Amino acid sequence: MDYDVVIVGGGVNGTGTARDCAMRGLRVLLLEKADFGVGASGNSSGMIHGGIRYMLSDRRVTALACRDSGAIQRIAPHLLFRIPFIMPFTSRRDGATLRERAAFYATEVYVGTYDRYQPLKSGKPSTRLRADELYRLEPGLRPGLHGAVTLDEWGIDPYRLCALNAVAARGYGATLRTWTEVRQVLADGGRVRGVRWRDVLTGEEGEALAPVVFNAAGAWSPALARASGVDVPMRPGKGVHLTLDRRYSSYGVILTAVDGRQMFLMPHGSESIIGTTDDDYYGDPDDLEATNDEIEYLLEGAASLVPGVRRARITRAWCGLRTTVRAWGRYEDALSREHQLLDGAPDGAAGLLSIVGGKLASYRAQAQEATDRIERLLGRPVTPCRTHEVPLPGGDAVPDPAALARELPVAPPVAAGIVHRHGSRARDVLALVRDDPRLGLVVCRDAGLLAAEVVYCCRHEEVRRLQDLRRRCRLAVGGCGGLDCARLGAQLAGRTLSWSADRIRAELADLLDAGWRERRPVLDGVQLAQEELLRAAHGLVEVA
Amino acid sequence: MTPTPGLLEVDVLVIGAGMAGAMAALAARDAGATVAVASRAPGATALSSGAVGVAPDPTASPDEPLAWLRAPVEAARRLAARRPDHPYAAVGVAGLWRLGEALRFAARQLEPLLAPPLERPRLLATPAGNAVRAALCQRSMDAGDLLAVRGPLLVCGFAGHLAFDAALVAAGLARYTPRGGPEVGDAEVALPFDDPAARPHELARALEPPGAAERLGEALRIPAGALGAGAILLPPVLGLDPAARVPERIAAAAGMPVAETLSDVPSVPGLRLHAALEARLRVAGVARVTGEAAGAPAPGRAVEIGGTVVRAETWILASGRFVGGGIARRGALVEPALGLPVQAAEGREAGVHLARRPAASLTVRDRRAPQPLLSAGLRVDAALRPVDDRGRPVHPRLLAAGAVIGGHEQATDGSGLGVAILTGFLAGRAAARRGA
Numbered sequence: 001m002d003y004d005v006v007i008v009g010g011g012v013n014g015t016g017t018a019r020d021c022a023m024r025g026l027r028v029l030l031l032e033k034a035d036f037g038v039g040a041s042g043n044s045s046g047m048i049h050g051g052i053r054y055m056l057s058d059r060r061v062t063a064l065a066c067r068d069s070g071a072i073q074r075i076a077p078h079l080l081f082r083i084p085f086i087m088p089f090t091s092r093r094d095g096a097t098l099r100e101r102a103a104f105y106a107t108e109v110y111v112g113t114y115d116r117y118q119p120l121k122s123g124k125p126s127t128r129l130r131a132d133e134l135y136r137l138e139p140g141l142r143p144g145l146h147g148a149v150t151l152d153e154w155g156i157d158p159y160r161l162c163a164l165n166a167v168a169a170r171g172y173g174a175t176l177r178t179w180t181e182v183r184q185v186l187a188d189g190g191r192v193r194g195v196r197w198r199d200v201l202t203g204e205e206g207e208a209l210a211p212v213v214f215n216a217a218g219a220w221s222p223a224l225a226r227a228s229g230v231d232v233p234m235r236p237g238k239g240v241h242l243t244l245d246r247r248y249s250s251y252g253v254i255l256t257a258v259d260g261r262q263m264f265l266m267p268h269g270s271e272s273i274i275g276t277t278d279d280d281y282y283g284d285p286d287d288l289e290a291t292n293d294e295i296e297y298l299l300e301g302a303a304s305l306v307p308g309v310r311r312a313r314i315t316r317a318w319c320g321l322r323t324t325v326r327a328w329g330r331y332e333d334a335l336s337r338e339h340q341l342l343d344g345a346p347d348g349a350a351g352l353l354s355i356v357g358g359k360l361a362s363y364r365a366q367a368q369e370a371t372d373r374i375e376r377l378l379g380r381p382v383t384p385c386r387t388h389e390v391p392l393p394g395g396d397a398v399p400d401p402a403a404l405a406r407e408l409p410v411a412p413p414v415a416a417g418i419v420h421r422h423g424s425r426a427r428d429v430l431a432l433v434r435d436d437p438r439l440g441l442v443v444c445r446d447a448g449l450l451a452a453e454v455v456y457c458c459r460h461e462e463v464r465r466l467q468d469l470r471r472r473c474r475l476a477v478g479g480c481g482g483l484d485c486a487r488l489g490a491q492l493a494g495r496t497l498s499w500s501a502d503r504i505r506a507e508l509a510d511l512l513d514a515g516w517r518e519r520r521p522v523l524d525g526v527q528l529a530q531e532e533l534l535r536a537a538h539g540l541v542e543v544a
Numbered sequence: 545m546t547p548t549p550g551l552l553e554v555d556v557l558v559i560g561a562g563m564a565g566a567m568a569a570l571a572a573r574d575a576g577a578t579v580a581v582a583s584r585a586p587g588a589t590a591l592s593s594g595a596v597g598v599a600p601d602p603t604a605s606p607d608e609p610l611a612w613l614r615a616p617v618e619a620a621r622r623l624a625a626r627r628p629d630h631p632y633a634a635v636g637v638a639g640l641w642r643l644g645e646a647l648r649f650a651a652r653q654l655e656p657l658l659a660p661p662l663e664r665p666r667l668l669a670t671p672a673g674n675a676v677r678a679a680l681c682q683r684s685m686d687a688g689d690l691l692a693v694r695g696p697l698l699v700c701g702f703a704g705h706l707a708f709d710a711a712l713v714a715a716g717l718a719r720y721t722p723r724g725g726p727e728v729g730d731a732e733v734a735l736p737f738d739d740p741a742a743r744p745h746e747l748a749r750a751l752e753p754p755g756a757a758e759r760l761g762e763a764l765r766i767p768a769g770a771l772g773a774g775a776i777l778l779p780p781v782l783g784l785d786p787a788a789r790v791p792e793r794i795a796a797a798a799g800m801p802v803a804e805t806l807s808d809v810p811s812v813p814g815l816r817l818h819a820a821l822e823a824r825l826r827v828a829g830v831a832r833v834t835g836e837a838a839g840a841p842a843p844g845r846a847v848e849i850g851g852t853v854v855r856a857e858t859w860i861l862a863s864g865r866f867v868g869g870g871i872a873r874r875g876a877l878v879e880p881a882l883g884l885p886v887q888a889a890e891g892r893e894a895g896v897h898l899a900r901r902p903a904a905s906l907t908v909r910d911r912r913a914p915q916p917l918l919s920a921g922l923r924v925d926a927a928l929r930p931v932d933d934r935g936r937p938v939h940p941r942l943l944a945a946g947a948v949i950g951g952h953e954q955a956t957d958g959s960g961l962g963v964a965i966l967t968g969f970l971a972g973r974a975a976a977r978r979g980a
């Protein structure tokens with residue numbers, strides 16, 4: 001056998017499990033049909049939250065999520081940022097109806113109980129705000145609110161979380177292959193023996209043999225498992241987010257949508273994000289686009305508390321598929337009802353292990369459980385997991401950006417962006433500038449992206465396509481859609497990865513296509529003028 | 545009544561000072577009318593590549609020898625025949641027939657900047673390594689015409705200037721060699737000054753002072769000699785002010801013809817074009833008003849723009865598309881200055897009623913396909929009068945010119961500045977006739 005385990009899917013579950021398996025000495029092959037994080041993981045809200053939603057239904061989930069959130073902070077402190085949230089009260093206690101009072105009381109108990117778990121993830125306890133305090137903190141809220149409670153959450157760059165788990169796994173000997181799709185799980189006499197794969201860029205095909213196949217293909221996993229006769233009980237839910245061009249609040253604001261669901265508006269770097277919708281989706285998972293209704297739903301919900309967003313420039317709408325467990329499976333040793341590990345043996349596919357559901361926030365614990373199961377399937381003793389102790393790449397000794405900016409020739413905001421993305425490896429990125437001052441060129445002012453970072457990611461972070469740089473270092477993701485940076489990024493990547501001129505052009509077109517899909521439904525106002533400019537700037541392609 | 549802060553009475557008021565507005569004003573002025581031009585800010589013209597595209601040839605085959613390129617006017621006719629909604633079709637056969645005259649008029653008006661038109665289009669390189677056809681180009685680009693370069697073409701970048709990748713451009717242009725284009729080589733030379741982070745307009749300025757262009761020309765002799773080059777192609781940063789004669793000075797020092805490529809954004813050649821139009825308007829005695837026309841009444845009535853009250857019998861709306869601000873989408877497509885109806889198309893349907901459709905239904909998934917949303921704009925009759933949803937002129941003395949007229953995607957269909965020149969010229973001439 002070539003490997004001990006083949007992992008299908010480079011989302012947070014696949015990459016997290018690859019890292020754990022590799023750290024425990026297993027021979028791992030990770031196959032991802034596109035790039036790390038392109039599925040639910042990268043398109044999630046990126047909140048390493050403690051699962052306050054589960055407070056009422058399952059406190060074990062909350063405790064687990066809080067504890068694991070604390071672990072992620074220890075191993076990747078650079079990737080995380082604190083987001084204080086406020087949950088405004090829309091009615092007053094006295095004079096409120098009985099129902100409003102009950103909701104009011106429940107919120108406080110709910111948030112108060114959550115406080116007990118906050119130390120697990122170094123969150124601050126909640127506070128109550130009077131109306132005047134609330135408006136001082138958040139003047140953009142609509143008038144007539146009666147106060148709020150605060151709660152503390154953490155955000156993360158989910159794409160980098162996936163990529164760093166994968167790169168870490170590689171460091172422990174795992175083989176990574178992006179843009180490689182698993183076409184078929186191979187089986188013999190009721191046992192899997194590996195997979196058949198196809199490289200979608202080169203067309204190359206091959207087989208990789210292993211006694212265990214871990215199906216972490218997210219919303220695609222039912223189809224993959226079904227081909228082996230295994231039923232993965234999943235209920236896919238489409239979730240749409242909007243990105244707005246600037247900060248419309250200083251704090252995250254918890255909102256109630258028109259249909260009573262919870263939503264949020266949160267500041268994110270220099271932008272804001274509104275999320276999310278949640279609707280059943282049984283279409284093709286490769287064909288997701290935000291609809292006009294979804295966009296309206298999000299805007300209306302956000303405008304109900306922060307009216308200013310109605311004037312906002314929406315820079316993109318992005319979607320992912322939640323992979324919620326549909327029903328109880330047969331195996332109840334799952335850690336929680338939030339995720340399940342399904343063994344294919346009863347369906348005649350022994351060695352095929354599938355994961356359904358789970359949160360980004362508890363990916364590490366999910367990966368630990370999966371790795372334990374993989375070791376058992378391999379007939380080995382379960383060995384200790386160390387993924388909560390050993391830092392992810394760059395997670396050790398994260399440098400102070402200001403100090404770094406003094407030491408090396410970069411502006412402090414640029415240094416901050418690089419430290420956020422690369423942690424201690426920011427030094428390696430910036431060392432490239434010391435060796436070649438040309439790489440000190442700021443490719444995108446908005447994202448604080450340096451030419452050196454593009455080159456670094458291409459060399460060290462499994463970049464096979466130009467669009468991978470959207471996820472590694474936010475190339476061409478901002479409101480300008482890559483007006484300044486796309487062609488320059490393509491040239492830099494092309495040089496670093498020895499692409500031909502034709503390949504560079506094709507990659508550039510593919511990068512622009514990816515942005516177009518996200519902006520097409522939201523073209524309005526200034527953003528539409530920006531799109532026209534972008535199309536013109538890249539429209540000089542009429543081949544005579 | 546308080547006295548009006550300054551009343552300007554002219555025959556023609558032009559709103560917008562891009563290529564279309566400037567051409568309209570100059571054509572009307574040239575025909576004897578008094579003209580005022582009001583504008584808010586630079587528009588698409590100042591961002592353009594700097595060369596005038598008139599029309600791609602819809603019937604050309606990609607394998608044809610380059611020498612078979614059709615004349616711009618003929619290409620425009622073929623385009624009009626295939627696209628009944630295109631402004632070239634809207635102006636009618638008689639209008640389109642004057643395209644050659646309009647181009648010559650533009651070249652004469654911008655004589656210091658533009659090279660004289662040829663019978664055939666020029667084939668010019670972009671910084672992405674493609675070749676596009678141009679009916680008119682700046683003098684700084686002329687020697688890069690792939691159909692006229694004698695001997696190999698050396699594409700040369702500047703060391704430290706990452707934005708222009710000479711090897712990439714050369715590899716792209718080599719695709720044209722088998723069809724009659726020149727042999728291509730590439731090189732990199734050090735700039736006579738050192739600033740790796742300089743932006744294009746900073747580089748352009750830095751080449752202007754005495755000695756700078758000459759030192760660059762000297763440095764080019766080495767790689768040009770090694771290739772046996774017949775001409776040198778450089779990034780589009782050869783001076784901001786044409787009076788500094790940067791390309792000519794580099795060429796003299798290098799001992800061979802030198803050209804720059806077309807530009808992407810930000811565009812030094814676009815800035816040059818903008819400056820040249822402004823200078824020409826001044827010389828021609830056109831009154832300039834800076835400010836925004838918003839909620840304006842109809843021609844013949846006084847309108848206040850940026851503190852000046854202007855009265856003119858004829859108005860020409862040349863306010864551009866989305867970049868210029870002549871058309872906007874604010875939940876629905878609108879024409880902000882005069883509130884004229886905006887026409888959009890969806891599938892086989894077209895009309896004013898589509899202006900409220902969601903953005904997604906006015907676009908198609910394939911980014912490279914024509915996008916109806918980006919072709920939205922005013923509909924005009926053959927006399928360039930904007931029409932309402934029933935096809936009737938909104939006002940007998942209100943004309944439109946340039947990208948504010950819909951039916952073409954100004955940014956990508958290769959006819960943007962050509963449409964601006966033709967419709968600007970026709971509108972200006974027509975307005976002068978009415979004014980007289």
Ligand SMILES: Cc1cc2nc3c(=O)[nH]c(=O)nc-3n(C[C@H](O)[C@H](O)[C@H](O)COP(=O)(O)OP(=O)(O)OC[C@H]3O[C@@H](n4cnc5c(N)ncnc54)[C@H](O)[C@@H]3O)c2cc1C
Nearest residue numbers: 009011012013033039040041044045047182218239360361
């Ligand atoms: C809108 C939204 C918001 C969310 N917000 C949060 C949040 O704030 N916090 C939180 O903790 N969780 C959140 N979640 C949940 C969380 O994102 C997911 O549970 C988690 O990312 C699932 O990870 P995964 O690796 O299982 O799946 P995915 O990330 O979807 O990964 C599956 C991968 O498999 C690949 N693949 C599929 N088929 C094949 C094949 N045949 N061969 C090779 N590769 C294949 C896909 O390309 C994909 O990359 C959110 C989810 C959504 C949709």
Ligand SMILES: Cc1cc2nc3c(=O)[nH]c(=O)nc-3n(C[C@H](O)[C@H](O)[C@H](O)COP(=O)(O)OP(=O)(O)OC[C@H]3O[C@@H](n4cnc5c(N)ncnc54)[C@H](O)[C@@H]3O)c2cc1C
Nearest residue numbers: 560562564585587588589593597837864868946947960961
């Ligand atoms: C990046 C880019 C590259 C391009 N490259 C090429 C190319 O290589 N070749 C080519 O042929 N075409 C090219 N085009 C297209 C071409 O530039 C345009 O089609 C053309 O310039 C349009 O000219 P215009 O005068 O109609 O509009 P604009 O140049 O946009 O001018 C509109 C003017 O109207 C003013 N205005 C708008 N509203 C008001 C108001 N309410 N009150 C007062 N003033 C107002 C604006 O301030 C501006 O001055 C390019 C376009 C872009 C954006």
